[in-house]
Amino acid sequence: MFNFGDVLDLPLIWGGLIALAVFVYVLLDGFDLGCGILFPFAGSDKNRSRIMNSIAPFWDGNETWLVLGGGGLFAAFPVAYGIIMTGLYLPVFLMLVGLILRGVAFEFRFKSSTHRYIWDGFFFVGSVMAAFFQGVMLGTLVHGLEASNRLYTGGSLDWFTPFSAVSGIALIIGYSLLGSTWLILKTEHSLQVWARKVSGWLLMALVAAMLVVTVFMYFSDIDALGDWFTLARLPYLAPMPIIALIVFFILRKDLTTEREYRPFLLTVLLFLMGYIGVCIAVFPYIVPYQMTVYEAAAADTSLSFMLIGACIMLPIILSYTAYAYYVFKGKSGHEHMY
Numbered sequence: 001m002f003n004f005g006d007v008l009d010l011p012l013i014w015g016g017l018i019a020l021a022v023f024v025y026v027l028l029d030g031f032d033l034g035c036g037i038l039f040p041f042a043g044s045d046k047n048r049s050r051i052m053n054s055i056a057p058f059w060d061g062n063e064t065w066l067v068l069g070g071g072g073l074f075a076a077f078p079v080a081y082g083i084i085m086t087g088l089y090l091p092v093f094l095m096l097v098g099l100i101l102r103g104v105a106f107e108f109r110f111k112s113s114t115h116r117y118i119w120d121g122f123f124f125v126g127s128v129m130a131a132f133f134q135g136v137m138l139g140t141l142v143h144g145l146e147a148s149n150r151l152y153t154g155g156s157l158d159w160f161t162p163f164s165a166v167s168g169i170a171l172i173i174g175y176s177l178l179g180s181t182w183l184i185l186k187t188e189h190s191l192q193v194w195a196r197k198v199s200g201w202l203l204m205a206l207v208a209a210m211l212v213v214t215v216f217m218y219f220s221d222i223d224a225l226g227d228w229f230t231l232a233r234l235p236y237l238a239p240m241p242i243i244a245l246i247v248f249f250i251l252r253k254d255l256t257t258e259r260e261y262r263p264f265l266l267t268v269l270l271f272l273m274g275y276i277g278v279c280i281a282v283f284p285y286i287v288p289y290q291m292t293v294y295e296a297a298a299a300d301t302s303l304s305f306m307l308i309g310a311c312i313m314l315p316i317i318l319s320y321t322a323y324a325y326y327v328f329k330g331k332s333g334h335e336h337m338y
Contacts, residue, residue, distance in 0.1 A: 010304065011297035014076040015286060017310060018069055023275050025065035026134075027178075027268055028321075032059045034179020036127025037172060038100060038198065040120065047191045048120060052109065054186040054332035059096025059106065061324055064101065064317060075306055079150050080286045086152035087145045091133040095126035098129030131175045132143075132168040137161065142217075142278060147290040157305055163216045170209035174271065181264040186332050199263060200255045207248065210274075237280055244273045249275040 007059065032055040042048045074081045085092065106122035109116055136159060143163055146154035180202055183195035251266040284292045 008307075010300055010307065011076075011293040012284075013307065014072065014303055015284075015293040017314075018072045018076065019279055020074060021065050021069035023272070025069055026059070026275070027271060028062035028065060029184040030131075030271070031055070031178040031198070031264075031338070032062060032174045033102075033127045033131045033177070034175035034177065035182060036123050037131060037176045038179050039127070039246065040124050041195065042191065045116070047194075050187055051183065051189055052106070056106065057324060057328040061105070061321060064321075064336065066247055068317070071309075075292065076298055076303060077225045077286055078298060080291055082144060083147050083150070083178050083287050083291070084141070087154055088137050088140060091136045091140070095130050095133040095137070098126040098131075098133065101126030128172060130258070131172045133172030135168035136164045136234050138171065138278075139164035139213075141288055142167070142282070144289045147287060147289060150291075152208070163213075166209075166213055166216050170206070170213050173202060173209050176191055178264075178267050181267045185276075187258050196255050196263075200252070203248070203252060203255070206270075216322050217276045228264040237277055240273045240277045244270055247273070256327065258295065 010316060017324065035051050035055050039048055039051055042051055073084070101122045103126075105119040109119035109123065139161070140159040143161065145152060146158065177199060178200040180195045186194055187195060247266050247269050251263055251270070254263045254266065282288045285296070286293045286296050
């Protein structure tokens with residue numbers, strides 16, 4: 001079989017594909033997790049039904065990207081997968097518990113009439129759990145995992161630190177902002193007015209949370225912070241805060257107007273700037289500060305074979321995802337959709 005490794009940098013390509021899958025998951029599942037976090041505060045049962053209907057056609061398809069990212073990591077970087085999953089076993093498990101609670105709540109809330117408040121509670125709790133533990137995992141990875149001889153050597157609770165907890169709270173706020181700007185796009189009348197107001201508060205809260213995260217990074221002596229200010233990386237990272245600051249002021253202004261699409265797109269751009277910054281800071285590590293993409297990669301023959309499948313399946317996944325969003329465009333109502 002032809003070996004793409006002779007002409008392509010396969011570890012780098014697969015690292016990029018996994019980074020792309022993770023970002024698309026954060027973006028797509030982020031807004032529906034954000035809707036779940038905002039869910040109890042919507043003011044009425046009809047508004048809560050509108051929120052759930054706005055994400056009902058998409059939520060399970062959004063999680064395809066989580067499977068793709070995790071499966072790609074396992075197949076392309078098995079050693080890194082072993083280290084990361086061993087170190088993050090508990091937060092991964094708790095995140096999945098949250099996602100299961102959300103899935104159950106979706107199915108049962110639409111059928112329930114007398115105990116709907118129970119499923120509303122499950123939907124909220126599951127959304128908060130999933131968002132918080134995703135942030136905890138991100139904070140733990142940025143902080144770094146202990147590894148030696150291609151094995152995880154840290155403790156079972158090393159993932160829970162003040163920095164990872166702050167990262168979890170920051171991601172809850174960020175997902176909530178994604179969710180509120182999604183509701184501006186997908187709802188109307190009083191719920192849209194409420195979403196605009198909430199988005200303004202969340203935008204300010206997100207800025208405060210990011211400042212707190214940066215302070216925690218500084219006092220936690222995290223390697224990534226030092227890497228941000230090296231001469232080699234500074235030209236790539238310098239535009240990120242500038243773009244983010246511009247986006248912040250435009251978004252803040254848009255929330256006082258009748259714009260519907262742009263607040264959500266600007267929030268996506270904020271997430272993208274932060275994500276690119278983290279990726280550049282930890283590159284070329286796939287297990288931060290312990291193992292690079294080249295050290296953890298599977299054999300070139302395996303990467304070549306999987307790349308063929310990825311080139312076939314990724315356009316299919318992107319196409320049906322785009323088609324689903326096209327079919328279910330427009331405003332959501334409160335009537336049952338299941």
